[in-house]
Amino acid sequence: MTIKIAQLSCGTEYSSVQYEIEKAARSVGATIVYPDVSAADIDKAVADFGFKPRSPQLKLMIARAEALASGRYEADAVFITTCFRCAEAALVRNELRRYIQEHTNLPVVTYSFTERLKASQLLTRMEALVTIVTRKELLARERQTGLTVGLDSGSSTTKAVVMENNKIIGKDWTPSGAVVIESATQVLNNALEQAGVTLDQIEAIGTTGYGRFTLGEHFKAKLVQEELTVNSKGAVWLANRQKGEATIIDIGGMDNKAITVRDGIPDNFTMGGICAGASGRFLQMTSNRLKIDITELGKLADKGDWRNAKMNSYCSVFGIQDLVTTLGEGKKFEDVACAACHSVAEQVYEQQLQEIDVRHPIIQVGGTSLISGLVTQIGEVLGEQPIVPPDSQYIGAVGGALLSSGFL
Amino acid sequence: MSEERETRLYMISPRSMLTPDQLVRMVHAFGDKALVKETCYGCLVEAPRSENLAILAKVREEYPNEVFSKIRAYRCSDPRRCRAQHGTRPGFAQLEEEWALLAKIQYGLDQVEKGAKYKPLDDKKRLDVNAFKKICEVQ
């Protein structure tokens, strides 16, 4: 079955990125389609929608969204994308995302591109769209059964979890090395030892994260799946929030994810960060500069006040400049640590959370959720303290173990 | 240069009684090397440029003011622009709108042929504020 992803866009063909979008879709077994509309539909759809952009292509986007919402055109998922730095398009993009979600059950992803966009950057997003469409039943799975393993090969750390009958019986993590198989083998062996089982007893393995394909092949995994859907399953399982709505925030080592779920199934997500500034990487750089271990950063930050040392982590280069300047000014370490956490929280709010409608509760996961100062700052920026479930750094591995048990 | 591939789109004005089928038959009669594809609005003709220009001259001679044409970047049925592959491309809506305008342009060409001349029109001026005030007062 080929999944039809409806593209609502402006500027892709003139930015040399249309080919990359289609390539990413093809590589996950999907095809890009444009909902058919006539000239008369466009005027009516724009009038009904109520936002009248000056750019005609944006009007066409609105008409195409209306064709999907009314059911006149059928597709399985929606990809809304416009040029980065175009204010008019950014307004339309976000409002159309909201409109599609209000009027359809289709999974949606939005993206603002530059001319440098490559298919690989879209791969995880496209794969997640396809997973949500094709694996609805698997994603609805709430209990882990049998004896399974989840491996999460992330950009910063590699994690392994062994689960048996809906319980974690072994787990380990390590910083990701140059060879993903080596890091994974190490954490897997430790987790197996802790669980008191051997690899040949394992009934199924699920892999996720950047190294998922390599690990999937090496360990003959039954499930090889992108981290957006896998992490969200792990998060709701760990937080025991399988029913109802939630927003999952995962500030990763290289990019951030914000995922909304309904009854444990993701329906909208954003992933990104213009650069590493707004991610865990910036906090690692801050720790290095302060000559403390990353595990101490959170407690230190909780003692400080970010207002005393303003910092902007929009870009990691400028962020480090701010860091150097504030330290040079003799600011207190705790204030600097707090400012770094606050800055990352602000960026997540300004970038990721503007592209989804936040649903409550907010569940914060991933390795960075162990940095208490960051969780505090996310709470301060959002006006609501996030839930951090136990073993929150193992979401990907838990999701992998949980979902792979669906293949038994 | 004259042997370069040229794909030309012919569109019949909605005011015309001509059908795409009639137009296609006429084009076939003049163009030996032309690939002709009938469309809902007229036809697409693909031929070396020199031949295309000869066909265009004939079309203008036979149906002077009711058939319009422009070149098309893509070859006939190019999968990159084919509607069957992805659904309509953005330019489709533009063609629909321009098709409706052709009725007026046909009328304009007919009248100009009969000797109509350009008459500069007065720019619409905004209502004088005093005049507007008076209207408001009357209300």
Add this chain to the structure above:
Amino acid sequence: MKIFIDPPNSLVLFDLVERFGHEPLSTMAAIQERVDNLEVDMPPMNVTLDDVVKGLKYAGIEVPSGVRGRLALWGPLIEEADAAIVMEDCPYSFGCVGCERSNLMVKYLIHRRGIPTLMVKYPETDEEAVNFVAQAKEWMEGLK
């Protein structure tokens, strides 16, 4: 003479320019050049990263890529043109003319070149269409 048409993909303007004895410079020609290039495989239009980068000649890096990509197509045509015909207030402008910012910039680039330019209003009625055709014809005959 070579006449740049704006909207650059307009059937009506392309037809009239050719009908009244001039060579229209249009988007279609610029795109044909690209889609016929078999060495490039960037469907659907073969507008490449190089094109978008070349667009920096007309607009800075802070301008969205879609604007620069479009200007990379039209800029050279405007530079090549001897004259230009611009239809204002078009109700239609999709596809390559879908970005209003790019459209504004095209009009400005034409103005900056200082070539003879006819600005015409989109005809709403039969009478306006007569005036439009007559004006375009007289102007183009005057260019010869």
